[in-house]
Amino acid sequence: MEGYKSLKIIQKSPNSLVYYLYLNRSRRFNALSHDFFTEFPKAISSLDQNPNVAVIILAGSGVDFQTLADVFKETHAADCARNVERLRRHIKFMHEAITALECCRKPVIAAVHGACIGGAIDLITACDIRYCSSDAFFSIKEVDLAMTADLGILQRLPSIVGSGNAMELALTGRRFTGSEAKDLCLVSKVFTSKEALEEGVKVVADEIATKSPLAVIGTKAVLLRSRDLTVEQGLDYVATWNSGALLSDDLKEAISAHSQKRKPKFAKL
Structure with missing residues (x-):
């Protein structure tokens, strides 16, 4: 597998058709970097094209699944319109990385533990199935940073949890637990620990991998x-x-x- 700065791909069991894709910036709480947005679609595409991959499990290394993005830089063009055009192009570039999950033919399962904040929810809502551990908590944090969330959460979340629930979560930016995430249908199941999450998700992935x-x-x-x-x-x-x-x-x-x-x-x- 190709080496990545922000990601890690692991096949844990020989001959297994289940591959793990880890967000690998634990020292930065797995914040999404410019490297991530460049590398992530490449990694997803490589797994999608690999005939030995049937299912992908997306998880975070360290104590959190992922927190906020770490990518915005000041623009320096004197022309305001050119700054706007450059920023819009950069946001669209980030969109492509998240949407790569939906473009991937193989199912992607999100295994969430610890903090899942901001860009994290954008990422998991583009996955096909989501599970979490009991220590997981979630927040659409952008509103507290004077931003409109722009990586897909506002487009994908309403079809998962309902329009009213999505509106309330996005406008308040409040933290909610794994148990509430389950009640909202954001995740399919809450496991008692990170270890139980890993084992439970593996069972589901292995089962899917046996099918046509x-x-x-x-x-x-x-x-x-x-x-x-x-x-x-x-x-x-x-x-x-x-x-x-x-x-x-x-x-x-x-x-x-x-x-x-x-x-x-x-x-x-």
Whole structure:
């Protein structure tokens, strides 16, 4: 794997199709740096294109998942309009890094422990599944820094927790616990400790990795696409998708394995 300054990729078990992507700036509380925004989409793309990767687990090294971004610098152009254009381009550049999670065909599971503040929630809301430990806490902190959150939280959170809940959390910037995050459906489950979180997430990832990779990437693609479509349009999209995918050998293998009462073996993607 390519070396990164802000990230670390680990395959913990030989022959495992589950890979771990760690935010690796624990001395800076895993704050998002310029290196991160350059490296993260490259890392996600490399994992996506690797046929030995079926599922990605995103986690933070050290005591926190992640805190605020650490990327803004003063602009120096004399022309105000040019400063504005440069800043807008920089924000769009950061958008691409977060959106890389949704562009990735493979499912990405967020495992959150400790602080998950500001840019952290932008990151996890772009993941496909989210879990946390009981010590986790969350905050959309930008409003307290005189900023409008701009890395995707305001666009993605309402579809996860509901418009009213998203509005309240974003306008107050208040801290909320893992238990409340579970009640809001921001996370699917709260584990008693970081160790229990790691083990629980591994079980889920391993289970997903045993399934047809074509079915997994198709399910993710259709769910994400359907967010922005009417039911009728979504049905048309899945019909188009399955008109090709149902011709795969994976369907034959799944039916054969079921009839023979054995675990199916699917080809890598």
